[in-house]
Amino acid sequence: MQHDEKPLLLFVDDDPDVQSAARLLFRHRGLEIVCAHDAQSALTQLATHAIDLVLLDLNYSRGATSGAEGLALLKDMLVLRPELPVVVVTGHSGVAIAVAAMRAGARDFVMKPWNNERLAKLIEKMLANRPVERETATEPAMIVASAALERIVAEADRLAPTRAPIVICxxxxxxxxxxxxxxxxxxRDAGSEILIRAEDCNALPKExxxxxxxxxxxxxxxxQRQLADSLERTVPPRVIALTSHDWSALEARFDPxxxxxxGMVVLTMPPLDQRPDDIVALITHFAHYFATRHGLPEPDVDDACLASLKTAVWPQNVRSLRARVERAVLTGTWQVPSREQHGKVGGPTTLHETEHLLIETALRKHGFNVTKAARELGLTRPAxxxxMARYGL
Structure with missing residues (x-):
């Protein structure tokens, strides 16, 4: 079966001259290419576009030669797209780091300066086996910029290969x-999860x-007692439990x-207003994502606007910020009032207003398909x- 769309490559490299050379090489051969200069912009591109293959440099900070940045990004990309073909492009890091990248999931590597003909043939060979149905991660990337979130993600990564049950508060x-x-x-047993909504759970899965x-x-x-019994088995399920309650509140509810x-492992995600660095990174991420999705320019963010966004109240945390950025893309303005007016970003300022905006945005996104909108919002259809009746939608 023929592919109707040109293959789309993502090239991650902090050198604009090298990016320009790659664009000329691949566009001359009928391949589309988007570029990123660091890990965050690479994840944003991967979440936004249907990428067929990644060319990955391993160093992005000035003077970096260890390849650690690229290896960390490789892991993040393969979390989103486990079957994504990645070709490592290395110069300073050397062959040893390139081999380590291949052990971590990269398909091949090339050395800088590359030979155009050999690189093009390698890419064309790898793209020949690409799936007919193009895949895109469609926005699930975890953007991490704050030290607080970095620590939590590092601990989660350390525990991931174990079988330990984990509670995330x-x-x-x-x-x-x-x-x-x-x-x-x-x-160790990576695969799709079985989603259990506790409020609707009358029996645990047999699988x-x-x-x-x-x-x-x-x-x-x-x-609760059935779940405890399941976790006592020789080969128990891998359980990750989510809650908006703190651990002390759970202790009063749970069977001993x-x-x-x-109670073995509890990870606590801080609210967004305690992670201002993540707010800045997420604004950049969502602005590019929604601008691409809607075919509109990214809205400008000046220092005063950014300062207001960093100190705003986000009742639904990342969901609220996501909806706010999408509105800015659609309207072309952030509509930030003065501190004398509100002391925070314009738009939804109460939980009621924010929930209304989130629900309306999800419904419009899915063409008012209630099932899909409910799934995105984490609600049941009746809820x-x-x-919808409360807000006249």
């Missing part, structure tokens, strides 16, 4: 589900594997036998219908 929209799926992707339990505090006492298992 944190307010709604703080990134608990993304962190859980990263752990599953890096686990073993990866169980993602949302709102774990809503499990009934009977299901279940506490023995779930979404109730909110």
């Amino acid at each position: 944190g307010p709604a929209g703080s990134g608990k589900t993304l962190l859980a799926r990263r752990i599953f992707a890096l686990s 073993q594997g990866n169980w993602l339990i949302r709102d774990v505090e809503a499990l009934t006492p009977t299901i 036998s279940l506490m023995l298992h779930l 979404l219908y109730r909110r």
Whole structure:
């Protein structure tokens, strides 16, 4: 079967001259290319576009030669797209680091300065076997810029290869589900998870594997005991439980036998207003994503606007910020009032207004398909219908 669209490459390199040379080489051969200059912009491009292959330099900071930045990015990309073909492009790091990258999942490597003909033939050979159905990560990238989130992600990565059950606490929209799926992707038995909504759970799955339990505090006492029994098995399921409650509140709700298992590892995601560096990074990420998706320019963000966004109130954390950035892309303005007016960013300023905006945005995104919108919002269909009636949607 023929591919109707040109293959799309992502080239990650901090040198604009090298990027320009790559663009000329591949466009001359009928291949489209997008470029990124560091790990964050690379993940944004991967989440935005249907990338067929990545050319990955291993160093982005001035003077860096260890290849550590590129190896970390390689892991992040393969979390999003496990089958993504990655070709490492290395100069300063040398062959040893390139070989380490291949052990970590890269398909091949080339040395700088490359030979145009040999590089082009290698890429064409690898693209010959690309799937007919193009795949895109469509925005699940975990953007990490703050030291607080870096520490949590590092601990999650360390624990991912184990079988330990993990509880992830944190307010709604703080990134608990993304962190859980990263752990599953890096686990020994990587694969799709079985989603369990605790409030609707009348029986646990018969299948073993990866169980993602949302709102774990809503499990009934009977299901709690069944879950404890499941975790006692010789080969238990890999359980990651999510909750907006803090751990002390869970202790009062959980069966003591279940506490023995779930109390081993607890990770806590801080709210977005405690992670200003993540706010800045996410604004850049979502602005590019929604501008590309809607075919509109990215809205400018001046220093005053950025300062207001960094100190704004985000009732639904990353979800609120995501919706706010999409609105800015659609309207072409951030509509930031003076501090005398509100002391924070314009638009939704209460939980009621923010929820209304999030629900309306999700419904419009999915053409008012309630099932798809409810899935994105983490709600049941009846719960979404109730909110739609409340807001006249």
